[in-house]
Amino acid sequence: MDAHVSGTARIACLNHKGGVGKTTCAVNLAAGLAGAGFRVLAVDVDPQAHLTASFGLHVPPGRDLAAVLGGALPAGEACIALGKLSVLPASSALAEAEMALSRQDAPVTLLREQLEGCAGFDVVLYDCPPHLGPLTRQALGAARGVFVPMTPDFLALQSLAWLMETLGADNGGPGVRGIVLNRFSQRKRLHREVQSAVAGHFPGIPFATCIRENVALAEAPSHGQDIFRYAPASAGAKDFAALCREAAKRLDLAGRARS
Template identity: 80%
Template sequence: MAADVSGEARIACLNHKGGVGKTTCAVNLAAGLAGAGARVLAVDVDPQAHLTASLGLAVPDGRGLAAVLDGGLPAGEALVGIDGLTVLPASSALAVTEIALSRRNTPPTLLRELLAGCGGFDVVLFDCPPHLGPLTRQALGAARGVLVPMTPDYLALQSLAWLMETLGATDGPAVRGIVLNRYSDRKRLHREVGSAVAGHFPGILFQTRIRENVALAEAPSHGRDIFRYAPGSAGAKDFAALCREVAKRFGLAGRART
C-alpha cells in the first residue's frame, strides 16, 4: 500500500499564467487528500513560496528546497510535517538556485533523484512557478502527470492552448487534468469558456468547478488550508469534490478514503 516518490501519483500543479489559483489548488488538494487518508508530500517549487506561506510555514536559513537542490541538505531532513501533511517548503533563496541550475545546465532529473529516498507517500504534489524555467523543468522531471488550474476567461484559454502545445512537444508528463477556478455558473463567459475547454480537450477537464469563495482568499493569510480554516464553506465542499475526482483519475482510490 505504501508508495515512494517513484510511484504513479506524482502531480505537477502548473500554469505559466499567474493569478489563476495554482497555489490554491496545490495547497487544498494536498490537504484534502491527506485528510482523506492519503500520505501526501507537497513540494513548493516556487521562489515566491506561496504554498509554504499558505500553510503557515517559514524556512530558516540553510533549509528548504533551495538547500536540497544546492546539495547542502538531504531532502529527508528538509521535510516538515503539519496536520497530517508533509511539506518540502521553499523560500526566496530558490531564485538564486534557479539561476545556478540554468548556468550548470542541470539535467531535469535532479529533483527526482534527490527525492528518491523520501518514501512512504501515496501522492506527491509539486507547486510550480508561473513560468517554464529551470525549476518548473525539475518539477516536470519528477512528476508523472500535470494538473492545470485556470480561470474561466479567454486570455486564460489562449494561454492554456499555448501551454498544452508546449508540453506536448516535450518528453515530459502529459496533462492529466484541468480545473476551472473562481467559477460562477451564473456568468455566461464562464460557461462558454468551460464548454470550450471541454470541447478542445475532451476527457481532461474535471467536472468539479472551484467557485468564487471569500474563504479561499482568506485562508492563506491565516496560514491554513480551506479545510482547517472554513470546513463548511463552498470552497471546502468544492475541493472535497475535486479531491475525489483526482483520487479516481490518478489511481488513489485505494489509498485515500474519498
C-alpha cells in the same frame, strides 16, 4: 504516460500564466487528499514560497528546497510533517538556486533524484512557478502528470492552448491529467462559454468539479491555513473536497487511504 512510479502519483500543478489560483489548488488538493487518508508530500517549487506561507510555515535559512537542490541538505531532513501531509518548503533563496540551475545547465532529473529518499507517499504535488523556467523544468522532470488550474476567461483559454501544445511537444514529458476551472461562476455567461470551449478542445481532461468564487479561499492563506481548517463549511471547502474525490479516482488511489 502513467502518473505512477513505484506506487506514487507525482503531479505538477502548473500554469505559466500567473493569477489563476495555481497555489490555491496545490495547497487544498494536498490538504484535502491528506484529510482523506492519503500520505501526501507537497513540494514548493516557487521562489515566492506561497505554498509554504499558505500552510503557515516559517523556514529557517538553509532548510528549504534551495538547500536540497544545492546538495547541502537531504530532502527528508527538509520536509516538515503536518500529520499525513508533509511539506518540502521554499524560500526566496530558491531564486538564486534557479539561476544556478540555469548557469550549470543542470539535468532535469536533479529534483527527482534528490527526492528519491522521500519514500512512502501516495501522492507528491509540485507547486510550480508561473513560468516555464529551470525550476518548472525540474518539477516536470520529477512529475508523471500535470494538473492545470485556470480561470474562466478567454486570455487564460488562449494561454491554455499554448501550454497544452508545449507540453505535448515535449516528448517523454508528463501528460496533462486534469484541468481545473478556478473562480468559476455558473451565473456568468463568459465562464460557461469558456467551460464549454475547454471541454470541447480537450475532451476527457477537464475535471467535472469547478472551484467557485469564494472569499474564504482568498482569506485562508493569510491565516496560514488550508480551506478545510479555515472554513470547513464554506463553498470552497465543499468544492475542493469534491475535486479531491475526483482526483483520487483519476489517479487510481483507491485502497491506499489509511485512517
